[in-house]
Amino acid sequence: MYEPTKLNIKSWAEEDRPREKLLKKGAQALSDVELLAILLRSGSREETAVGLAQRVLHGADNNLNELGRQPLAALTKFKGLGETKALTIIAALELGRRRQLTDVKDRPQIRSSSDSYNAISTILADLPHEEFWILMLNRANRIISRERVSMGGVTGTVVDARIVFKRALDMLACSIVLCHNHPSGSLRPSQADIDLTKKMKAAGKTLDILVVDHLIISDEGYYSFADEGLL
DSSP states (O other): OOOOOOSOGGGSOGGGSHHHHHHHHOGGGSOHHHHHHHHHOOOOSSOOHHHHHHHHHHHTTTOHHHHHTOOHHHHTTSTTOOHHHHHHHHHHHHHHHHHTTSOOSSOOBOOSHHHHHHHHHHHHTTOSSOEEEEEEEOTTSBEEEEEEEEEOOSSOOOOOHHHHHHHHHHTTOSEEEEEEEOTTOOOOOOHHHHHHHHHHHHHHHHHTOEEEEEEEEETTEEEETTTTTOO
């Protein structure tokens, strides 16, 4: 069990205080705990913001993906972490996820399944429910858009091929990568996953839009239909 840090932050060396450290050395120099402490802003009479951040991260197995899954009710169970601080954590982690969706000038090129995984994993890996996304690529295999086409429950989501290819046609995509997550952590494709992949490949062939790959993503990594010879 984590013991609260009772030493007041003001008594620390200035270069060790999270906010001062951020100003002098930049965000990359801070640990996860220190960044979280800045979001929390303060602790309590018994504990510093860093001590509270340590307890919160420890409760999520020191894993930011796991922390991102925590609902408001779970976060507010920590002593010293009220609704306002909990909402700040939730909002910050969601902003981090959305950052992955932001268009960048130099669009990543997809050369392998690992490139596709790197382009979508931060969005899908830590979700508590299943979502289906597509990466849309131009003729040079560079990503021109990442879009969610369906969202479901813990065990599955319904995917309509007409919606998938309408999005691809609207973006003038030359090829697409299908992506969905398994909240259970399993990377084994179900028969429904296999059937859907075949259906999408056939539909894409008719429309002259190549289905490059289908990735199943979880905290354990990813499964590539192309790498396994199923496309």
